[in-house]
Amino acid sequence: MVAATQMFYLVAQSTGSVPASRDAIGRTALLLLILSLIVVLFLTWVLSSTLARRRERTLQAREAREKAIRPAHLPDPWVEAGRRATTPTSNDLERAIQGSAPDDPSAPIAAPRKAGSSASPPSNGRPVALVTGAARRVGREIALVLARGGCDVLFTYNQSGTEAESLARELSELGATGTFFQVDLSDSEALQSFASGLAQTLPRLDILVHNASAYGPSPLAELSEEEVLRHFRVNAVAPLMLTARLAPLLSQSSMNGGGVVIAMADIHSMGRPRKGFAAYSMSKAALAEMILTLARDLAPHVRVNGVAPGVVAWPEEGYESDEEAQRKYLKRIPLGRAGTPHDAAEAVRWLALEATYVTGEVIRVDGGRWLT
DSSP states (O other), X not given: OHHHHHHHHHHHHHTTOOOSSHHHHHXXXXXXXXXXXXXXXXXXXXXXXXHXXXXXXXXXXXXXXXXXXXXXXXXXXXXXXXXXXXXXXXXXXXXXXXXXXXXXXXXXXXXXXXXXXXXXXXXXXXXXXXXXXXXXXXXXXXXXXXXXXXXXXXXXXXXXXXXXXXXXXXXXXXXXXXXXXXXXXXXXXXXXHHHXXXXXXXXXXXXXXXXXXXXXXXXXXXXXXXXXXXXXXXXXXXXXXXXXXXXXXHHTOOSTTOEEEEEEOOGGGTTOOOTTOHHHHHHHHHHHHHHHHHHHHSTTTEEEEEEEESSSSOOSSSGGGSHHHHHHHHTTXXXXXXXXXXXXXXXXXXXXXXXXXXXXXXXXXXXXGGGO
C-alpha cells in the first residue's frame, strides 16, 4: 500500500496534480483498491453465472438426446435401477419353461432353461458373466458378488434345482438379470449343446467362471477308470471345451481389459497333493495348466486366470466334515482359520473387474496354507 501511495504521489507530482497532502493521496489509493476489488468480484460472479448456465444447457441438451434415443415405451433406466425387481414364484418359473406368462407381469427374466436353449440378457451395457455350478457354496457367492459388482449373471446347475431358483431370486433382488441352465457337464453331448446354444444366441459375454467341480476321494484299491474320467470330464475337459466355444464372444467384450476367463483351481493340485485324491488332483492339475496355456492362446483380447482356494467351505460329508480333522487342518494355516466362500468370490471379482493387466496367474486363497 505504501509503495502504491508513493508511486501515485510521484505520478501526480510529475503531472502537476499533486494532492494537498499525503493523507489525501492515501485515501485516493485506498478508494482505487476498493474499486479494483469490486470489479474483480463482479467479474468472478459474471464468469461463475456464465459457467453455471452453460452446464445447465449442456445437461438439458443431453437429457433431450437421451429421450430422443430411448423409445417412448421403455422406462427411464435410472428410475428402473432404483427399484427392486419382483422375484418370481415357483409357478412363475414353471410357466416360463412352458412359454406362458407369469402371474406377475413385472417379474424379472430368471427362468431355468434346458441345455442348448437360447439366452438373451438385456443389452443394457452391464457386463455379462457365466458361472458354472453356481447354485451352492462358492459358486453361489461368486454369482452374488459379481451381481453386486454390476454384472448380469447366467449360471448352470446340475441337481440343485431348488437352490438355483432361490439364487435367481437373490440376483433379481440385486437388480441383476439371472438366467440359469440345468447342465450335466460330465455329459459331452449336453455340454456341446449348451455351449453351441450360448454361442449362437448370447449378444455378449464378458466373464466366464469355471466353478463346477467333481470332487471326491479315489483310493487306489477302489479306483475305477470311469471315476477317473468323470473327474477329468467335469474338471478339465468341460472348462476347455466351453472356453473354446465361447472364445469368439469373449474376444469381442467391450469391458475394460477385455473378456475374462477364471478357473477355480485347488492348492492341493499345485504341489501339495492329498493322500487318496489322485483322480481329483490330476484333473485339477490339468485345469491349472489350461489356465497358463489359454492365457497365451487367447491374448491379447481375453485374460485367463485362476483362483486356488484352500478350505473356504468345509465338505458336508466325508473325512473333512469331522471336527477333529478340521482342527488338525486349521493348525497348519498361518492365519488360523478356514476361509469363506466370500473370500474366494472376492478374488474372482478382483480378477474379473479390476486386474486388467493380470493374465496367466493363479491366486492362492488359503490363509497361507501353501507356506506350511
